[in-house]
Amino acid sequence: MLPEEIPLLSVVELANYIEKKEITPLETVRAYLSRIEKFDPKLNSYITVLADQAEQDAEIAGQEISNGNYRGPLHGVPVAVKDQIHSEGIRTTDASQIRTDFIPNEDATVLANLKAAGAILLGKLNMSEFALGDPISSAFGPAHNPWDLNRSPGTSSTGSGAATAGFLCATSLGEDTGGSIRGPAANCGLVGLRPTWGRVSRYGVDGACWSIDTIGPISRTVADCAITIGAIAGFDPKDKYTRQISVPDYYAGLTKDITGMKIGIVKELMDTNTMGTDPVVIAAINAALEVFAGLGAEIQEISLPLTKHTGAVVRTITHTERVSLHPEWLRERPQEFHHNTRVAFMAANLIPAQVYYKAQKLRAVVRDQVLNAFKEVDLLIQPTSSGPANLMNLEPGVRSLEQAKKALVEGGFRGLYSLSGAPALSIPCGFTSESGTDLPLAMQIAGRHFEEATVLRAAYAYEQATTWHNRHPSIE
Amino acid sequence: MAPLSNEQVRALGYAVNLNIEEPDLTEVTHSINAILDSMAAINLPETNLVEPIPILLSGMED
Numbered sequence: 001m002l003p004e005e006i007p008l009l010s011v012v013e014l015a016n017y018i019e020k021k022e023i024t025p026l027e028t029v030r031a032y033l034s035r036i037e038k039f040d041p042k043l044n045s046y047i048t049v050l051a052d053q054a055e056q057d058a059e060i061a062g063q064e065i066s067n068g069n070y071r072g073p074l075h076g077v078p079v080a081v082k083d084q085i086h087s088e089g090i091r092t093t094d095a096s097q098i099r100t101d102f103i104p105n106e107d108a109t110v111l112a113n114l115k116a117a118g119a120i121l122l123g124k125l126n127m128s129e130f131a132l133g134d135p136i137s138s139a140f141g142p143a144h145n146p147w148d149l150n151r152s153p154g155t156s157s158t159g160s161g162a163a164t165a166g167f168l169c170a171t172s173l174g175e176d177t178g179g180s181i182r183g184p185a186a187n188c189g190l191v192g193l194r195p196t197w198g199r200v201s202r203y204g205v206d207g208a209c210w211s212i213d214t215i216g217p218i219s220r221t222v223a224d225c226a227i228t229i230g231a232i233a234g235f236d237p238k239d240k241y242t243r244q245i246s247v248p249d250y251y252a253g254l255t256k257d258i259t260g261m262k263i264g265i266v267k268e269l270m271d272t273n274t275m276g277t278d279p280v281v282i283a284a285i286n287a288a289l290e291v292f293a294g295l296g297a298e299i300q301e302i303s304l305p306l307t308k309h310t311g312a313v314v315r316t317i318t319h320t321e322r323v324s325l326h327p328e329w330l331r332e333r334p335q336e337f338h339h340n341t342r343v344a345f346m347a348a349n350l351i352p353a354q355v356y357y358k359a360q361k362l363r364a365v366v367r368d369q370v371l372n373a374f375k376e377v378d379l380l381i382q383p384t385s386s387g388p389a390n391l392m393n394l395e396p397g398v399r400s401l402e403q404a405k406k407a408l409v410e411g412g413f414r415g416l417y418s419l420s421g422a423p424a425l426s427i428p429c430g431f432t433s434e435s436g437t438d439l440p441l442a443m444q445i446a447g448r449h450f451e452e453a454t455v456l457r458a459a460y461a462y463e464q465a466t467t468w469h470n471r472h473p474s475i476e
Numbered sequence: 477m478a479p480l481s482n483e484q485v486r487a488l489g490y491a492v493n494l495n496i497e498e499p500d501l502t503e504v505t506h507s508i509n510a511i512l513d514s515m516a517a518i519n520l521p522e523t524n525l526v527e528p529i530p531i532l533l534s535g536m537e538d
Contacts, residue, residue, distance in 0.1 A: 312514035360528035404510030
């Protein structure tokens with residue numbers, strides 16, 4: 001195999017070669033570093049590349065494997081994580097000028113878990129500043145979508161989407177509050193899993209909103225996603241809200257059998273008039289439902305009437321809490337924020353307590369509605385976004401009240417599971433062409449709390465019955 | 477409710493120790509009005525009986 005072909009392997013394929021000692025971790029890391037050097041000037045997906053450290057870690061991994069101490073499918077596999085996740089001795093910036101000098105003295109639990117599984121950290125990935133807003137808010141410049149460099153890779157785990165789709169890491173971690181794993185996965189044609197809140201430790205991850213933040217994988221295939229979530233999930237005494245619930249072998253559970261599974265389609269999001277859902281997205285979701293039906297699933301329509309409001313509810317809660325974490329920054333160092341972040345933070349400071357309290361009540365109502373839906377069906381399906389990736393507006397600013405409201409409506413595509421805490425996975429379900437460029441479309445598959453295995457199994461069955469995952473962007 | 481004006485937003489800023497001026501002021505006004513309008517549009521009378529527990533407690537999913 002040519003070195004430049006190594007990054008094009010899936011984690012499953014790469015792990016097979018590494019376990020058989022047909023490819024070494026060092027060869028793998030060097031192949032990825034070469035690709036990063038070649039393509040990241042276009043994608044801008046990394047904030048920090050750890051070339052020397054990654055080569056040293058790869059040599060150690062290679063020695064362990066040579067000595068018969070193979071740890072599992074992430075051993076020697078190059079990964080990268082959003083720069084919101086603490087890394088011992090390595091700056092963790094939140095893509096903000098305010099945090100460019102912050103060097104944690106401890107790894108976040110998710111990173112420690114990846115390393116314990118043998119993964120090699122290639123670097124820290126770009127993001128929207130403080131995990132809010134558009135890609136342009138990053139102090140390191142925006143990451144670009146590999147499918148079209150002029151389009152958004154999705155927010156806020158911008159680099160996790162761009163690097164994974166661009167084959168600049170084998171798999172990655174993002175953080176999802178209002179949709180920051182699912183959005184980039186959708187825009188970049190990837191599989192992104194927001195796990196159940198409480199399934200994965202948040203310890204050592206800079207917070208946006210304690211009760212909504214989750215950390216999860218953004219990967220190129222369902223199997224790679226299953227392997228990655230398997231490495232980071234589980235109880236952590238450092239995060240008291242992680243549940244002491246056993247973590248199944250997600251990868252082993254990827255059968256294609258979904259016979260008899262009950263799937264609900266969330267009807268409110270299949271509506272062009274109310275939600276602005278692009279007809280090509282609706283057509284793609286309907287085609288996906290036919291695939292599921294062909295695999296033996298039972299399809300029914302589900303109504304969740306508050307869906308269209310969830311973007312506003314999520315924004316109210318998350319922005320209020322986010323600006324409460326370091327209120328002194330906005331008062332003492334306002335010019336160090338990107339303009340868009342500063343405007344969003346200032347607005348969040350003005351949200352009345354009664355509106356915040358109303359949002360918290362609505363969250364409880366939404367959660368009850370989602371829980372009730374899962375008494376009727378095993379899974380819920382809906383679009384991840386209203387359409388394909390947007391062209392990036394490189395000019396900062398909120399132009400009008402209508403623009404601000406539209407952003408809240410768009411947030412409603414991912415709000416149900418941010419508010420309910422249920423697991424939701426975004427997976428490609430088609431392509432559309434705009435200005436001669438093929439762009440991925442995506443659907444969400446959500447399941448009951450702590451039933452990520454069911455979500456992954458359904459996603460795998462769908463993926464293996466379709467060919468979308470075989471299409472990749474050409475960056476040249 | 478009528479949208480907040482720039483002057484009202486500036487005054488609210490003073491109340492929370494923020495000096496909000498252009499070029500931020502108009503955009504902050506758009507942003508807070510969008511949130512207030514969108515939240516005001518949600519009318520569910522039964523929320524008076526809802527206890528706003530932010531997370532799923534063990535057993536609630538059963």
